[in-house]
Amino acid sequence: MSRAMEAGRTLAMGENEAAGGGRRSVEAPFGKALARLGRQRHEIVGLTADLGKYTDIHPFRDAYPDRFFNVGMAEQNLVAVAAGLARTGKQPFATTYGVFASRRAFDFVAIALAHSNLDVKIVAGLPGLTTGYGGTHQAIEDLALMRMIPGLTIIDPMDATEIDAATVAMSDHKGPVYMRLLRGAVPVVLEPGYRFEIGKARQLRDGKDVGIISTGFMSERAIDAAAMLEQRGISVAVLHVPTIKPFDSQTVAAFAASVGQVVTAENHVVVGGLASLVVETLFDAGIAKKVTRIGLPDRYIECGAVPTLQQKYGLTVEAVVATIKALN
Amino acid sequence: MTRNSPPAEADIAALKARATALRRHMLTMARGQGAGYIGQGLGIADTLTALYFHELRYDPDNLGWADRDRFLLSTGHYSIALWAALAEAGIIPVAELVTYGADNSRLEMSTLDTTPGVEVIGGSLGHGLGQGLGQALGLRLDRSEARVFVELSDGELQEGSTWEAAMSASHFRLDGLVALIDCNGIQADGPVVLDMEPVAQKWQSFGWETFEIDGNDMDAVVATLASARQRNGKPKAIVLRTLPGKGVRRIEQSEKSHFFRVDVSQWDSIIDEFEQSVGVRS
Numbered sequence: 001m002s003r004a005m006e007a008g009r010t011l012a013m014g015e016n017e018a019a020g021g022g023r024r025s026v027e028a029p030f031g032k033a034l035a036r037l038g039r040q041r042h043e044i045v046g047l048t049a050d051l052g053k054y055t056d057i058h059p060f061r062d063a064y065p066d067r068f069f070n071v072g073m074a075e076q077n078l079v080a081v082a083a084g085l086a087r088t089g090k091q092p093f094a095t096t097y098g099v100f101a102s103r104r105a106f107d108f109v110a111i112a113l114a115h116s117n118l119d120v121k122i123v124a125g126l127p128g129l130t131t132g133y134g135g136t137h138q139a140i141e142d143l144a145l146m147r148m149i150p151g152l153t154i155i156d157p158m159d160a161t162e163i164d165a166a167t168v169a170m171s172d173h174k175g176p177v178y179m180r181l182l183r184g185a186v187p188v189v190l191e192p193g194y195r196f197e198i199g200k201a202r203q204l205r206d207g208k209d210v211g212i213i214s215t216g217f218m219s220e221r222a223i224d225a226a227a228m229l230e231q232r233g234i235s236v237a238v239l240h241v242p243t244i245k246p247f248d249s250q251t252v253a254a255f256a257a258s259v260g261q262v263v264t265a266e267n268h269v270v271v272g273g274l275a276s277l278v279v280e281t282l283f284d285a286g287i288a289k290k291v292t293r294i295g296l297p298d299r300y301i302e303c304g305a306v307p308t309l310q311q312k313y314g315l316t317v318e319a320v321v322a323t324i325k326a327l328n
Numbered sequence: 329m330t331r332n333s334p335p336a337e338a339d340i341a342a343l344k345a346r347a348t349a350l351r352r353h354m355l356t357m358a359r360g361q362g363a364g365y366i367g368q369g370l371g372i373a374d375t376l377t378a379l380y381f382h383e384l385r386y387d388p389d390n391l392g393w394a395d396r397d398r399f400l401l402s403t404g405h406y407s408i409a410l411w412a413a414l415a416e417a418g419i420i421p422v423a424e425l426v427t428y429g430a431d432n433s434r435l436e437m438s439t440l441d442t443t444p445g446v447e448v449i450g451g452s453l454g455h456g457l458g459q460g461l462g463q464a465l466g467l468r469l470d471r472s473e474a475r476v477f478v479e480l481s482d483g484e485l486q487e488g489s490t491w492e493a494a495m496s497a498s499h500f501r502l503d504g505l506v507a508l509i510d511c512n513g514i515q516a517d518g519p520v521v522l523d524m525e526p527v528a529q530k531w532q533s534f535g536w537e538t539f540e541i542d543g544n545d546m547d548a549v550v551a552t553l554a555s556a557r558q559r560n561g562k563p564k565a566i567v568l569r570t571l572p573g574k575g576v577r578r579i580e581q582s583e584k585s586h587f588f589r590v591d592v593s594q595w596d597s598i599i600d601e602f603e604q605s606v607g608v609r610s
Binding site for chain 2: 085
């Protein structure tokens with residue numbers, strides 16, 4: 001039972017997104033990386049729609065107040081203004097929650113940014129079940145929505161190390177990017193030497209019986225689950241796919257071919273996101289393997305404490321272990 | 329090279345002749361496919377003429393000049409007027425105008441931004457002003473004196489995103505941003521379906537320095553654009569009352585339609601009549 005449940009209160013917001021593995025964490029890895037980049041790269045500007053401190057961009061805002069613009073609660077305008085800034089040679093990083101960036105500002109992301117391949121980065125808080133505020137705040141379908149936009153790069157990082165590396169990589173990359181944000185005290189799972197490359201999947205663990213293909217914070221849960229399953233005699237490999245678009249189909253297909261069966265794991269609905277991409281990839285490659293999908297059901301999720309919801313909807317290490325043990 | 333920098337004394341007679349040339353180009357374009365958004369184009373012709381041949385600082389031979397003034401056509405379907413202006417300005421060939429709206433033509437009926445001289449993808453209404461505001465912010469960061477002019481329409485005022493941008497432009501004190509609001513009284517479903525009046529008061533209350541003029545009166549357009557040059561901490565809104573089809577009697581008198589289509593033979597007689605009315609022979 002989680003702390004929140006014991007205390008009888010709902011920690012709907014502000015809950016640390018760690019899997020609970022007792023790892024050390026870093027505060028606001030995105031904002032720190034952006035502030036560091038901003039020292040050298042004067043073209044970087046920051047924007048938010050009244051969610052600066054809730055999307056970890058405050059370190060940049062505090063370091064470069066002249067290059068930071070808060071447009072108020074107006075996400076369409078947030079994206080439009082970012083597009084205009086990009087047309088004058090700036091590199092805007094615009095933050096809001098994923099639900100607003102994807103659902104509310106979709107036409108602006110598609111037409112004002114992606115159609116012209118403008119160099120704007122959208123950093124989207126509260127991906128999947130990282131908030132207990134229900135359907136209004138949980139971006140559980142943003143990967144599916146954004147995936148349909150031509151030319152948009154989509155990143156779902158797993159930890160603080162990757163957020164730092166991805167922030168640098170997307171600044172190096174000229175073009176529109178949508179990155180899901182883990183905010184606050186973000187656990188450190190990957191080693192400092194970890195290399196992040198847009199469009200590249202990374203195998204985090206070898207194994208032969210089952211291969212987990214995961215993205216976002218589910219990759220942390222996947223490696224913890226794999227370690228537990230190893231002790232029970234099940235050999236589990238883990239392929240972490242931080243870039244949803246462009247998708248590393250080649251590595252995914254080769255990985256799937258090397259294991260007995262495939263499990264996908266994502267902090268997102270199982271429709272239209274990672275699971276769909278994996279199934280499409282295997283089908284295209286002519287690989288006939290069973291694929292079991294871990295992720296959220298195709299329905300709106302209720303309000304509640306984050307640990308309660310993650311437990312109920314199977315986004316925990318224990319749930320991944322149970323799913324894989326039940327495979328035949 | 330810069331053009332009209334600083335804006336010289338306006339030659340109103342020459343500008344009026346130029347507006348007539350733009351209108352003649354638009355008739356050629358509409359005749360090509362037999363149709364187009366010519367009512368809107370003819371209505372905004374005087375404003376685009378005053379911009380491209382008097383007010384804007386730009387260089388037709390160096391479209392990427394960082395300190396150019398920008399003109400953003402938010403209503404992408406007014407492209408017919410923009411192509412006419414860009415052709416007169418020497419940015420696209422006059423001979424190409426006849427391809428307007430044809431397959432593989434870069435002179436689309438609704439603008440994309442791949443044609444030279446186009447600063448924004450218009451057409452998804454409600455996009456232009458926010459993007460103009462972003463450009464104005466970027467220019468200010470670069471300490472550029474360049475200004476940003478955004479054309480939008482009365483129907484477009486029904487898009488909520490227009491007001492998101494209106495709110496933040498005054499907050500950011502973008503006095504180099506000029507909104508040109510074409511109030512021609514028509515939209516897709518006919519005469520304005522949702523009353524946006526009083527338009528000028530709305531902009532004023534959003535913190536914009538607001539002007540309201542007859543958008544087909546060249547003297548008024550030129551003089552108001554001059555007044556809007558002031559750097560006084562406020563964005564500028566110019567409400568242009570325009571007549572759809574202005575200058576071409578049969579289109580002025582036609583049922584006010586969003587999209588105008590007639591037979592080629594009728595285009596020929598419309599063009600003859602227009603040329604007689606302005607004293608030009610083809």
